[in-house]
Amino acid sequence: MAADSEMQTTGLDSILDRYARDPNALLQVLREVQELHGYISSAAIGHIGAKLGIPHARIEGVASFYSFLHLRPHGEYRVLFSDNITDRMLGSQALMEQMCQQLWLQPGKVSEDGLVSINTTSCTGMCDQGPAMLVNGRAITKLTHQRVQEIGHLIRNRTPLADWPADFFRVEDNIRRSGPLLDNSIAPGDVLRAVIESGKDVVEAVKQSGLRGRGGAGFPTGQKWEACRNAPGAARHVVCNADEGEPGTFKDRVLLTRQADLVFEGMTLCALAVGARHGYLYLRGEYRYLLEPLQGVLQRRRDSNLLGKNILGQTDFDFDIAIHLGAGAYICGEESALIESLEGKRGVPRSRPPFPVTHGYLQQPTAVDNVETFCSATLAIQMGAEKFRAIGTERSSGSKLISVSGDCPRPGIYEYPFGVSVRQVLQDCGAVNTRAVQISGPSGMCIAESEFGRKLGFEDLPTAGAFMVFDDSRDLFEVARNFVHFFAHESCGFCTPCRVGTSMLKQTMDKIAAGHGTRHDLNEIEHLDQVLQTSSHCGLGRSACNPVLHTLKRFRPAYENRLKSLDFEPAFDLDGALARARQMTGRDDAGAHLKTEET
Amino acid sequence: MNAPVKPKLRIATTSLAGCFGCHMSFLDIDERLLTLLDLIEFDRSPLTDIKHCGSCDIGIIEGGICNAENVHVLREFRKNCKTLIAIGACAVTGGLPAQRNHLDLGSCLTEVYLTEPGLAHGHIPNDPELPLPLDKVHPLHEVVKIDYFIPGCPPSGDAIWKFLTDLIAGKTPELGHGLIKYD
Numbered sequence: 001m002a003a004d005s006e007m008q009t010t011g012l013d014s015i016l017d018r019y020a021r022d023p024n025a026l027l028q029v030l031r032e033v034q035e036l037h038g039y040i041s042s043a044a045i046g047h048i049g050a051k052l053g054i055p056h057a058r059i060e061g062v063a064s065f066y067s068f069l070h071l072r073p074h075g076e077y078r079v080l081f082s083d084n085i086t087d088r089m090l091g092s093q094a095l096m097e098q099m100c101q102q103l104w105l106q107p108g109k110v111s112e113d114g115l116v117s118i119n120t121t122s123c124t125g126m127c128d129q130g131p132a133m134l135v136n137g138r139a140i141t142k143l144t145h146q147r148v149q150e151i152g153h154l155i156r157n158r159t160p161l162a163d164w165p166a167d168f169f170r171v172e173d174n175i176r177r178s179g180p181l182l183d184n185s186i187a188p189g190d191v192l193r194a195v196i197e198s199g200k201d202v203v204e205a206v207k208q209s210g211l212r213g214r215g216g217a218g219f220p221t222g223q224k225w226e227a228c229r230n231a232p233g234a235a236r237h238v239v240c241n242a243d244e245g246e247p248g249t250f251k252d253r254v255l256l257t258r259q260a261d262l263v264f265e266g267m268t269l270c271a272l273a274v275g276a277r278h279g280y281l282y283l284r285g286e287y288r289y290l291l292e293p294l295q296g297v298l299q300r301r302r303d304s305n306l307l308g309k310n311i312l313g314q315t316d317f318d319f320d321i322a323i324h325l326g327a328g329a330y331i332c333g334e335e336s337a338l339i340e341s342l343e344g345k346r347g348v349p350r351s352r353p354p355f356p357v358t359h360g361y362l363q364q365p366t367a368v369d370n371v372e373t374f375c376s377a378t379l380a381i382q383m384g385a386e387k388f389r390a391i392g393t394e395r396s397s398g399s400k401l402i403s404v405s406g407d408c409p410r411p412g413i414y415e416y417p418f419g420v421s422v423r424q425v426l427q428d429c430g431a432v433n434t435r436a437v438q439i440s441g442p443s444g445m446c447i448a449e450s451e452f453g454r455k456l457g458f459e460d461l462p463t464a465g466a467f468m469v470f471d472d473s474r475d476l477f478e479v480a481r482n483f484v485h486f487f488a489h490e491s492c493g494f495c496t497p498c499r500v501g502t503s504m505l506k507q508t509m510d511k512i513a514a515g516h517g518t519r520h521d522l523n524e525i526e527h528l529d530q531v532l533q534t535s536s537h538c539g540l541g542r543s544a545c546n547p548v549l550h551t552l553k554r555f556r557p558a559y560e561n562r563l564k565s566l567d568f569e570p571a572f573d574l575d576g577a578l579a580r581a582r583q584m585t586g587r588d589d590a591g592a593h594l595k596t597e598e599t
Numbered sequence: 600m601n602a603p604v605k606p607k608l609r610i611a612t613t614s615l616a617g618c619f620g621c622h623m624s625f626l627d628i629d630e631r632l633l634t635l636l637d638l639i640e641f642d643r644s645p646l647t648d649i650k651h652c653g654s655c656d657i658g659i660i661e662g663g664i665c666n667a668e669n670v671h672v673l674r675e676f677r678k679n680c681k682t683l684i685a686i687g688a689c690a691v692t693g694g695l696p697a698q699r700n701h702l703d704l705g706s707c708l709t710e711v712y713l714t715e716p717g718l719a720h721g722h723i724p725n726d727p728e729l730p731l732p733l734d735k736v737h738p739l740h741e742v743v744k745i746d747y748f749i750p751g752c753p754p755s756g757d758a759i760w761k762f763l764t765d766l767i768a769g770k771t772p773e774l775g776h777g778l779i780k781y782d
Contacts, residue, residue, distance in 0.1 A: 568743055568744035571741065572741075574670060574742070577733040577735065578667060578734075580703070580704045580705055580734045581704060581708075581731040581734070584704070584708045584709075584723050585725035585731065587725050587727065591667070591730070591731075592667075592727070592731050594667055594670055
């Protein structure tokens with residue numbers, strides 16, 4: 001036992017030292033302990049708690065919030081199949097079943113020898129090359145029957161992950177259409193240097209460009225930076241939101257792979273504008289494989305004096321960027337939850353106002369923007385407001401990256417000027433017989449063929465980038481049900497309307513799927529939606545009903561043909577509920593059965 | 600000639616997997632029961648001892664669904680009552696009886712009738728007269744459609760009075776501050 005707990009605390013001190021024993025780094029410490037030991041033991045929590053001065057219960061509270069952290073051994077190999085609808089459409093469920101059979105395992109359980117566990121996880125951002133999985137946090141793409149079988153063998157032979165075929169881990173960029181962002185080849189630091197030399201006001205330049213946030217909400221970026229600059233505070237911060245968790249979105253993955261310098265340059269420009277000394281890139285845990293390459297880019301920029309002290313010779317312009325990894329929580333894409341997570345806490349959204357621009361990281365003024373927003377800010381300053389505004393539409397200037405997945409021969413990244421029609425995107429990706437498109441992920445919009453003339457942009461269809469295509473072989477009810485399960489799983493549990501409401505919605509959808517649904521259940525969904533929309537603490541609860549409401553409006557028969565034509569039906573088999581008692585009493589008389597009610 | 604008498608509303612009540620506490624709380628409306636009787640008449644109810652529910656305007660049910668007989672009674676109420684109300688924690692959520700839901704019914708029966716001393720001569724009762732227990736206890740709305748819910752364990756007499764008088768007056772019942780509680 002003593003040896004055990006010694007094993008469980010080895011290596012902890014060097015992790016703690018690397019984070020300077022900063023209690024705000026708790027999540028990063030836990031994540032590294034998880035990587036080191038495969039789980040976070042009670043002994044490890046005790047050790048960390050003593051060193052950081054944080055109570056045991058709070059650490060456990062944080063660790064239990066994030067789905068990639070485990071408080072009990074979870075297998076030497078932890079396999080998570082990405083469970084987005086696009087993975088399912090590519091056959092992920094059958095592959096998972098196959099792997100479970102191969103390794104004699106039930107989903108969610110750890111094998112008795114402690115070797116492996118297999119489960120599902122929310123979209124891992126590989127929709128253009130799915131089905132995908134994570135093994136011990138590392139992304140594996142393009143799963144096939146054969147690949148899954150090979151992985152099963154590797155696990156059974158206890159082959160270290162480092163010795164697996166590199167091909168498994170290859171992530172393609174799949175850029176199908178590029179524009180000013182993806183084609184940009186300006187040398188790192190050039191935009192920053194030009195700004196410093198000309199003394200240009202960054203806030204003013206961004207305001208004039210009309211740049212709006214690319215995370216979906218579309219808040220004017222210049223206005224945000226100005227508010228952050230003007231907010232009183234001892235220090236200011238720049239945060240880049242790379243927690244790209246919306247199912248069907250993977251554009252940030254490609255930007256961080258291809259244009260990391262544009263992202264970091266944008267953050268540095270923002271720091272210059274608002275007077276920040278510290279920047280954070282909040283990278284979703286699913287993109288763990290990008291950590292080392294990105295750290296390499298940061299180091300190169302430090303070496304070129306583009307980060308660090310007296311940047312480009314400017315006295316008093318000190319700024320550096322740290323990368324913070326998430327650990328499997330969609331809600332952390334919400335900016336205030338992201339900040340809580342940065343502070344090493346559970347990712348529960350804060351009450352807003354006050355907004356992060358005045359009370360953000362450590363309650364200090366913080367500019368939080370999406371990866372693509374920072375890239376576009378660099379581009380807007382590089383091009384000048386006039387040229388930048390010439391791209392896109394009047395109220396949506398610039399270009400937008402669209403992550404196309406689902407039923408089309410050419411899934412991947414498409415860069416368009418804002419204002420492109422849905423039909424144009426469908427044509428370019430080669431989609432045929434398209435029944436519906438889910439714009440901007442489950443929390444966005446599901447549109448049908450008659451609306452394919454609509455345009456992507458803040459004037460009509462705002463989008464964070466997801467574009468999932470469903471052809472006429474797809475059942476939109478099952479699509480909506482997948483999204484409803486996603487929201488129920490990702491609800492942070494803080495407020496009752498969302499925690500309970502999303503579960504009730506899931507149960508109702510499952511009831512309809514099992515053939516027990518009635519018209520009453522459709523009414524209940526509408527009622528639930530009202531409760532969720534009016535009383536949820538944050539946007540997750542408010543948008544959790546969207547997939548159902550949008551599909552009910554456009555694809556109502558997909559629901560109706562599943563309904564029993566009764567007023568009401570229980571979700572379970574009443575006669576079956578007596579089976580155990582029949583077995584125990586040995587009865588089988590008429591009174592020992594319940595007939596289905598005829599109405 | 601006398602003015603036409605407004606017909607009284609007919610109300611049925613019963614307790615299923617409950618403790619009759621909600622009915623006791625109903626009696627806590629005290630002398631207002633007499634006012635109520637000017638407006639309503641009782642069908643099946645512990646107050647009348649009528650065994651089967653006839654055609655009614657309102658049905659009030661306390662307790663959840665724990666056995667086959669509960670299902671029959673609940674269905675009878677649903678069939679005969681225009682408006683069906685679940686009253687009290689057990690009817691609304693399953694309540695105390697639902698505490699057994701995390702246990703296997705077989706182990707419960709074994710424990711009570713076979714391994715524990717003193718009961719039933721060492722066999723699980725299997726008389727056809729006895730209703731079989733369901734494997735889980737359910738709230739009413741999982742078995743039939745329920746129109747209204749009055750939470751509380753039990754809801755106070757005042758809450759029941761307010762709810763019924765609202766309903767009888769044709770208003771959507773609203774339990775304000777102090778009347779709605781979940782314990």
